[in-house]
Amino acid sequence: MSDSAIEVTGLRKAFGTKVVLDGIDLHVPAGTIFSLLGPNGAGKTTTVNLLTTLIRADGGSARVAGHDLIKNARGVRAAIGVTGQFAAVDDLLTGQENLQLMVDLKRAGSAVIPGLLERFDLTGAEQKAVATYSGGMRRKLDLAMTLVGAPQIIFLDEPTTGLDPRSRRTMWDIIRDLVAGGVTIFLTTQYLEEADQLADRIAVLDQGRIVAQGTAAELKRQIPGSHVRLRFGDPAAAEAAARVVPSATRDDDGVTVRVPGDGGTASLRELLNRLDDHGTHAEELSVHTPDLDDVFLALTGRSHPATEASTR
Ligand SMILES: Nc1ncnc2c1ncn2[C@@H]1O[C@H](COP(=O)(O)OP(=O)(O)OP(=O)(O)O)[C@@H](O)[C@H]1O
Known part of the structure; x- marks a missing residue:
């Protein structure tokens, strides 16, 4: 893979008459954490769905892991893992069975399962139905399932929404470990603090447009108040x-x-x-320097709806 994990130019998507992405450009260097930050309805999930080939763009182009999104969707799919807001795990199955399902799908070999259970601190819970898991355990299992097949790029769509602060911090540590291991993370979040803590680069998405892009420090420097x-x-x-x-x-x-x-x-x-x-x-x-809350306010003219939740 080249130095660039994801390159997006002029990506557009509308649902009916509603324009959700109005021509966005993104650049994600390999081996980094990139955060797409935006409030509810900004178009974050739509961006993830486009870049993971779940839906088709109306315009623009993108390369993911060196593969053209349209011409080589199969190549893109082979290189990525996706953890969605609504965990892909099956509640009625045990943790072990969910992982086995993913192993079968990806033809990865069951030998990876014990290591993943241990890595995500799920050893001992693997024979229990996922319905009995806490929210944090479900997210961890979801991420463990994403890692089956060793993807180069992992899309995490709001991985900590709804988690308590302790589980959120555990998830942050896991994400940092993944990047230390060489993968690229594309993370969507509505939590300013999360982007600030984790991301090498942040793009602020508002009403279908990227209103700012850079490191947290660069974004903070752009606004008055320093x-x-x-x-x-x-x-x-x-x-x-x-x-x-x-x-x-x-x-x-x-x-x-x-x-x-x-x-x-x-x-x-x-x-x-x-x-x-x-x-x-x-x-x-x-x-x-001002914090990201100030940045969001300055860039969008509105205060950030998730700020309260992020500092709970
Ligand atoms: N399949 C669809 N059909 C029609 N409208 C859609 C569809 N998917 C998304 N939208 C609309 O597009 C807009 C952006 O949605 P999206 O889910 O991408 O936002 P988001 O930034 O991920 O928000 P959230 O944080 O709430 O998940 C919303 O107004 C949503 O209602």
Whole structure:
């Protein structure tokens, strides 16, 4: 596979008159976690369904694991694994039987099952019907089933929606382990915190369009609100600093000064040089960037509906 796991250009999809994806471009380097972030109904599942060949696009093109989505759908399918929002596991079967079903489907050989059960901490529960599993156990089994056949690229459609914080963190650890093992993860989420924690790159999807794409840090830098905070030894030094940097404001504590800016090295150097020239020295310096909630608000003009849930 080339360095690029997924390349998407101008992908479009409408259901009837409703345009769900209005020409999206995505680039996912191999061996990374890419997060498609967006609120309910933004078009995340539709994107996953298109890229996993479940449905056909109306326009645009995509290559997944080096294969053209339309011309070589079979090649795409052989290279990917998908874990959906509605787990593909069969409630009436045991964990072992569900895995066996997947092994038979993928002609993978049953020898992989004990290792997968152990990896996902399901050993001991494998003979129980999945109906008795907790939500976290179901998700883990679903992901274990996805790994049968060792896919290069794994699509995880909202893998932690509905999970309690502890199970969510366990799932995050599992996802990080997978990437450490060399796979590429395409993760959809409505949780800003999840994208922030896991993703190497994030694309923000809103009403069928990508409104921003980059690392979490890049996205945070794009919006106003970044500032450098300087703490001085005494109020006189802080006052002197505020005089030489016209855009600076002073905090109530009297010794801290805030300077709006992106916190990039060039602007930091200029700021420190200017203070130096005036014989003023800060005791502490920190760069403050807004969080992804601020980014979402700035990009879409709306606050993020899942923020509450993500911080529960
Ligand atoms: N088969 C379909 N027929 C008609 N409309 C559809 C179909 N599938 C999805 N939609 C509509 O497309 C829009 C995007 O849906 P999609 O499931 O891709 O969003 P999402 O970002 O995954 O949201 P969620 O977080 O709720 O899963 C929604 O308005 C949905 O109602």
